[in-house]
Amino acid sequence: MDTRISLLDSAERAVRQRGFDGFSYADLSKEIGIRKASIHYHFATKADLGFALIERYAERFFATLADIRNSGGSAAEQLRSYIQIYRDALAEGEQVCLCVALSAGRDSLSTEVLDQLNRFHAESIAWLTEVFERAAQDGSVSGCALPIEDATAALALVEGAQLLARARKDVSLFNQGVAALIARLATHPVH
Amino acid sequence: MDTRISLLDSAERAVRQRGFDGFSYADLSKEIGIRKASIHYHFATKADLGFALIERYAERFFATLADIRNSGGSAAEQLRSYIQIYRDALAEGEQVCLCVALSAGRDSLSTEVLDQLNRFHAESIAWLTEVFERAAQDGSVSGCALPIEDATAALALVEGAQLLARARKDVSLFNQGVAALIARLATHPVH
C-alpha cells in the first residue's frame, strides 16, 4: 500500500519534470528500492500507471479548486489562487501541471489517459467559466469578454507560461506572462 | 542534399506531432527510404539533427515575422497574422510550434538545442514587444498593459492554446482560447 503510493509520488514527479516518456520502470525501481519486476505487481503496464497518475492528480486538483470556490472570496481572489497553484508547481522543482506534461507527449498515451486529460481540461474550463461569470457580477475583474473565452484563455495562459518558464528555468518568466491578467484583478474586495 | 532536406522535413513533422522522443532514426528510415545507418551520414547524432531542426525552424519563423513587420499593417493586423501562424500549424496536421514540442520534453535535449530554444522565446517576445509598443501608438489594440508583459502573455497564450487544442484534436479550442485577445484588436485601420 505504502509502496504503491511511493510509486505514484515518484512517477508523478518524474512525469511533471521530464514527461511520460522521460522515466522508466528502472528509474522508479532505483528510487523506490524495489525491483523493476515488482512494480508490475502494482501497475501491470505503464499505461495503467499513467491512468492511476492522472486520476489521482485530477482528484486532488479539483478538490483544491472546490476549496477555493467555497472560500467565498471574490472572483479576483479566486483567480489569484488559481494562478498560484501553477506558480507553486514551478517553484517546487521545475514541475509543470501533470496535464501539461501529458499533453506534450500525447502520442504515447493510451486512449483512457487521453480521455482523462480531456476531462481535466473541460473541468478546468468549466470551473474558470464559473469564476468569470461571478466576475461579471462582482466586478472584481476588468476587461472581461465572454466567460468561456476568458476561461479558455486563462487556462491556455497559465499552461503556456509554465512551459515557457520551465524551458528557461526561470519562474519570473511565468510571472511576466501572467502579469497582465493579474493586473486586471481588483486588489480590494468589491461589492 | 535532397535527402538532407527530406530528413529535416520528416523529422520536423514528427517532432511537432509527437515530441523529440516520439520518433526514431528507424522511423525516419522507413519514411525516407534510406537505411537507418545512412541517416548518421547526414546527422551524426540525434542531437545534431535536433539542432539543425530548430535552427532551420527559427530562421523560417523569424523571416515570416520580419515579413509581417515590414508589411506595414497596424499592430492589430500584425498580431492577427502572428496568431494565424499558430492556428495554421494546428490545422495542417495537429502540429504544434516546434518550440512548444521541444519545451515539453526538455530533459532529453542537448544544451545547444536548449540555448536555441531560449533564443527563440526571447526573440519572439522581443518581436511581440515591438508590436505592442506600436499598438500603444496606433491605438489598434485595446486593454494594453506593459508591452513586455502583453508580449509574454501573448506568446504563452498561443503556445498554451495550441497544446490544449491538439490534445483534444479540435482547432476550435484554439480559437476559443485566443478569442479574447482577438476581440481586443481593431478591425479597421486606425491612425
Next chain:
DNA sequence: TTTAATCTACCTACTATTAGGTAGGCACTC
C-alpha cells in the same frame, strides 16, 4: 488448535524489441 489453502508483496532471471551509434565496404561522380 493445529493444519491446509490462499493471498500479498516481493524476488531472480529472462524475453523480445527498440534505441542511438559504429565499422567497413561499394558504386558513382568530379
Next chain:
DNA sequence: GAGTGCCTACCTAATAGTAGGTAGATTAAA
C-alpha cells in the same frame, strides 16, 4: 583517386513486460 552518399552487418544499452518462485501473513477447515 578523393570525396559523396549510400549500403550491410553489427554493437551496447535500455525499454516494457513475463515466467516462475518464495517468505510471511491471513483465512478456513479438521
